[in-house]
Structure formats: C-alpha cells, structure tokens
Amino acid sequence: MIVLEAFNLKKKYAGEIEFAVNDFNANILKGEIVALLGESGCGKTTILRMIAGFEKPDDGFLKLKSQKIASKDFVTAPEKRGIGIVFQDYALFPHKTVNENILFGLFRLNKDEAQKRLIEMVALTGLKGLEKRYPHELSGGQQQRVALARALAPDPAILLLDEPFSNLDAMRKNELRFELRDIIRKAGTTAIFVTHDTRDVLAIADRVFVLKKGVTIQQGTPEEVYRKPADSYVASFFGKTNIIAVDSNSMFLEDCFDLTIQKTDHEKNLVSIRPRAFRIAEAHTEGAFEAKVLEQLYFGEFLELICETLKQPTKLVVHADPDFVVSSGKIWLCVQAEDVTLIKH
C-alpha cells in the first residue's frame, strides 16, 4: 500500500536561481524505511520539510494515504497532518520530563488510553527508569530515544527523521543505528530519514534516493546503488572506487584487464571498479595483469595499494588484506567482469 506519494515536487527559495528540489517523485510503501541521501544543499531536508508541512511546494503535489496534503495552492497545516518528526537537535521540551514530553502529542486520547500508550512507548524505546528525568539529565542516545518515543506516540502515518545520527558519538553510532531500526520495525511505522552518511543508508534503509542539486540521480535498494551506481557521483559517494574511461576505439579494458565489456548504452562511457574487487593473483595467472606498487597505506582493516598498470599506464586503488606483504614492488591482479560497472559520467 502506498502511504506517501510525491509527484513532480518542486521548490525554489526566494532569491535563489536554482531549484532546491526539482521534480521529486516517490511512492513510499507501508512499513518501508527510506533514506534520502545527499550532500548538504542537495534538497533532502527541503523534501522532508515539505512532507512535514513546514515548507510549501512550488509545484507538484504530496498525497498522504491518498489524501492530498500539499500542492502549489493547497497546504494542510503541520498540526493537521499526523506526521511524526525526530529533529536533528531532538527539540525535546527542556522544561518537561520524559513522560511529559511523550504525553505532549497524546491529547486526543483519554487519560487511561494516553497512560497506556505512554507505557507502551517507554517500553518500546527502552526508557524505563528514566521517565521522571529532564532532557538535560539524559545522554545523547537517550535523548534521541525520547524524541523517537514522542514522535511515535500519536501513531503517525509516517515518521520523518532529520539526520538522526549526526549528533551521536562515533563509537556508539553502529549500535544506535540498529537500535533505531529495531524500534521503527517494532512500531510498524513507515519512516523516511535524511542523511549524508552512506553507512547509515547501508545499515538501515530498505530503499534509498540519492539526490544531487535537487534532482534524484538514482533510487533503489542500498545494495543496488552500491553495486550498480548510476554515475560516477553515486559511485564515489559510496566509498573509494576506480573510475576508468572506456574509449570505444581503444581496447583498453581488454588489453589491460583481459575483459570484454558489453557496451549497450552510449551514454555510459566509464567503468567503476571498487578497490576490494581486485584479487591479488599468482604471477602469470590466466586473466591477471601486472601492476607496479607506488605507495602502501595501512588502514588497519585493509592495506591500500596505489598501483599503476604496466600496459597503458593507469593508476588504480586496490585494497588488499592488511597482512599482505608486497615483496618485489610489483603485483599481479585480476578482476571479475561482474565487478566492473558501466556508469555515466
């Protein structure tokens, strides 16, 4: 079932020349966790704010459960939408306790129902024992869970999260990502979150929209986007990659890598190969090629080798096992055809 539909959503801020959001289209299904990914200024936060009702679209429309909530000349007020939000700074009410914060949006229920819902939320988010505390008496992770409980309490049709991990310390981020995903899953909510960190996307999103300058460049599951990036931007966004031009006349890839790539799309004239895709092979192995090692950088989890192929010199970044020892200054590498992705510029 489609919970939220965005059609050709456009937004331009006063005094700006370019659109902050340009023709954003999406159908968000019930129970999905969707990520809007991009650098700052890509329009992801603007989309979130239009869904929440804090910004008005210049064109296109938004439908929540088939009801139109925003278009060029019609907007439903945020307080009438039934959409939950977890803000980047959490926006907890500093003069209210954890309980009072969670109860804030439960005014449509009667007292007993509200209490029941409160207890459910406290249990769901693991806040037991902290109910009487004030926000400044909680850690960052606990504050986030209060914000989550408060947003989920009125059972919103959709939950929006603005950069949910940016305020948490790096050490615990991983743990908190999965904690957040579990809470959203258990609550059975549909969620959209905004982030600039691909690790957030890979860890918890079911689907991702990669945005650049207000335009959706690619959408799909995190795995699809990681393995089959649409262009060089997406490819490099998801970590280091080797981007090599495929000149249709030259036989570079065949020559060098001993690979034949089927070119079906004329726009796609680059290939992306992740550093991890290269295997170090025995010398003179069938299908392997030789490269000179220019530099070695130790990263703990892997060893990064900056190499240069001997035939038609091209620089490559290769990630090897951390205990690999480069003996002669030269190595033999091979790569599988399925790890070579044709992309657009």
Added chain:
Amino acid sequence: MPVLVIFSGLWQDAGIFWMHIRTELVPEYIKNTLILAIGVSTISLIFGVNLAWFISNFDFPGRNFFSWALIMPIAIPAYISGFAWAGILDYTSPAYTFLRNTFGWNTGQFLFFDILSISGAIVIFSFALYPYIYLIAKAYFDRQSATMFEASASLGRSKIYTYFNLALPMARPAIAAGLSLVLMEILNDYGLVKYFGVDTFTTGIFSAWFAFGDKSAAMKLAVYLMVFVLFLLIFEKMQRRRMRYSGVSEGKLMSRIKVPGFGGWLISFFSAIPFLIGFAFPFLQLVYWSFDTWEQFLSQGFIRLFANSFLLAAISALIVMISSVLIIYTLRLYNSRRLKVVSVISTLGYALPGAVVALGLLVILTWTENFFIRQWGLKIVITGTWFGLIYAYLVRFMAVGYQSVESGSEKISKSIDQAALSLGAGKFRNLWFNSLPLLRASIVSGFLLVMIDVLKELPLTLLLRPFNFDTLAIRAFEYASDERVSEAAPAAVMIVLAGLVPVLIINRLIGRRKV
C-alpha cells in the same frame, strides 16, 4: 560596605521618631510598595512579554519601527514621565485645551482622571519600565529554537497552545529576570513616588533624614528596603541559573510569520500603546514646554549646570571603566578566586537603591572624617564633595561598566593573550596594544551607559551632593516639585536625549537579524 553599615542600623538606639514611623508609616510603606509591585508587574508583563513575542515572530505593519521604538521609554526616567503626564492631564494642558475647545469635552479639573495617585504611579512605572522585560524576553525569543515549535505542530498542537505551554514556560526565567529589574527600579525610585504623593521606603528615608533629622530611623527604613532587594536578588539569580536549560539553539531560528490585514493592524495598535504612553506623549509635552522656557533655561547658569552634570558623569564613568578593565584583565591573566569574589561584590551595588547607597556612604564617610580628626587632628572633608559623590556612583554603577567589558572579554579567546605573552609582550604592552583595542566597542558602550545612568540618577545625588550643587536631574526634579514644570522641561529634554544614546546601543547589540 554600605550594606553592612546599613544593617548595623538595626541595633542602634531608636529615637521617638522611629516609634512614630514604625507604627504609623511602615505599614503604609509596605502596603504601597506591594501595591506598586503587583500593579506594575501585571501591566508591564502583559505589554513586555506579548510585544516581545509579536516583534520576534510576526511581521505586521510598522514592525521594524516598533522593534526599537518600544525600547525608547527606557530613556525617560519615571519621575520625568510622571510630571510630563501630570501636565498633559492638567486643566491647562494643550491636549485638554484642544479637546475642550474643539469637541467640548470637559472632564473636570483633570482630563479623564487625577494621575497624582497610586494608580497613576502604577501606569507611569509600567510604561516606563516594561522595556526591561521586553528586551530580555525579545532577546530570548529571538534565539529560541524553531524546531521546538515545529515539533509541537507535528504533534498536532495549535499555535496558541504552543505559546502558552511551550514558549512562555521556557521563557519564564528570562521574563522573571526582566521583571526583577523592573521591581528593583521601583524600589530605587524616589522622584516619581515623591511627586505623586505615594509614600514608600525611599520617601520615608528622605523624610526621616531631612524632616525628622533622625539618622538611625532612616537607616532602619533602609534595612526594610534591603530586605525587599535581597529577596529580588536571590530570585533573579535563581532564575538566571535555570536559563541554561531553556531551549535556545545555535541552529535554525524561527522565521517570522506575516500577519495580513486586520490582525496585523491590531498588533500595530497594541504596539503603539506603550510607545505613545511611555515615550511619545510625555516627550512631546516636554518639548512643548521647552519652547517657552528654553531661553530662560540657557541664560540661568546653564553652562555650569551642563558642565557639572556631564563632567561628573564623565569622571565617574571613566573611573568605573578603568576599574572594570583592570579587574577583568587581571582575571583573564590569573584565575584568582579572591579577585572573582571582589568583582562579584563590587557589582552588587547596582541592585541597591540609590538612597541606601547614599546613606551607607554618608555614615562611613562621617566615621572616617571623625577618625582623622581624633587621631591626627586632621580635618578632611569628604561628605558633600565631588569625591564622595563619585565614590557613591562607583558603588552604584560599577556593574553597568563591568558587565559591558565582561561580555566583550568573553568573546575574545584567551589564547590571544597567551600568544602575545609568549611573543614576549609584557602584561601592560599586551593590555595596551591588544586587549584595549579589542575591547574598544565594549568599553565605549559601557562608558556611555554609566555616564547616562549618572546623568539620570536622582536620590543618591540629592543626598550626597555638595551644597548648592545642581545637576540636570536635580534641576528637572526640583522645578517640577515646585510646580514650575515648564521650567523643568528643558533639563528633562536633555536627559531624555542623552538617555536615547544607550537605546541605540542596546538596539545594535541585540539587533541580530532574522529573515
């Protein structure tokens, strides 16, 4: 020191006058003070808080003008606004004459009502002092995080509910801090209550001193006054401590909402009330009077009056600023706890009513003089000299200069000092070439603020001034008390104009623009 001396008054022998004062007058003083406090709090809160909210969050006709015009009443000392309004409502006032002749309105001896009463005093105080609440509340609302209100909306709450249940409670410490300043000003006031015939502790202190000649009774009254002040001080400190957790963000601020049509004009009208009552009408009345008496004012020893006032203010401000800079600079270099205590104590004087400071100093100075005579037979006169007066201003207004320098100093990284010292600059070289230029703006604004406070000061100056010595404030007050209001006007106009300078400074300091 003056405070301790005042409290020593508790154990002094009581004269017969004191018995009379305590049974007959003190209950009256307490009652009047409380009525004033409650009345003024109510009105100034309604206007101060709501206007701060409107100006901070809404766009309506005249918003930009009102955002600074609403501070302007602070430039008119309450006693000056008081006699100006008494003039406006008087039978012979231009306003009443005009209304009577054009529309045939006749409301008796006074236009509408007799303002020389306690309710009149409440109105005058409210519209003279609400800017303290307005300023602090506005500074708070301007920095309030937008997400807090968006969170409320996303949880389905209406804007009015959000105002009363989020905005106001979160702003409460800021509002309370402003309110306590308002109340301190009421306790400090002598001019308005005297002119309006409302007996409070300050008028009591004056009459005990001058009319009864009973020093110990005056001191005992000062003790009562101090109890009120201490209560306020503790209250204010408590509220400030709570302001730390108050939903102010460094992030996104609220954007202003345009209020179209009738609603917008309604807010403009509401904003105009305190501006007109607190500033425009009384100021125009003063200017009107001044047209008649300007030349006379200029001819009657004006130069001396002017020189006295400004020289006194400038010297006092200079000494305050030098002491402030030295204390703060030393605190920057050495984190001395003892000096910190000294700095806190030296800035407490601002909370003390001028009459109390004056009384305490008088006692100390008399002791010192007697001590010199007894020990060495030296006759040194400090009481009733410029020295005594300036010392009193230093006690009373140190905080104004100190806080200005302190806030400037907080913005300058300590590593700048450390860099300069590590490059071999001496401490004085660093102060002169580094800290002073960096602090210039704060020092200048602190200097001006102190100067203007001294210019407006009334009760302290009245008690400690040298014989036959006049300042603009005293001239304005004395002429007004003698029912020579139009002759008082030119001096009052000058005080108001001088008072507008800090308004401009304050407006620039808090003028963080929102889009």
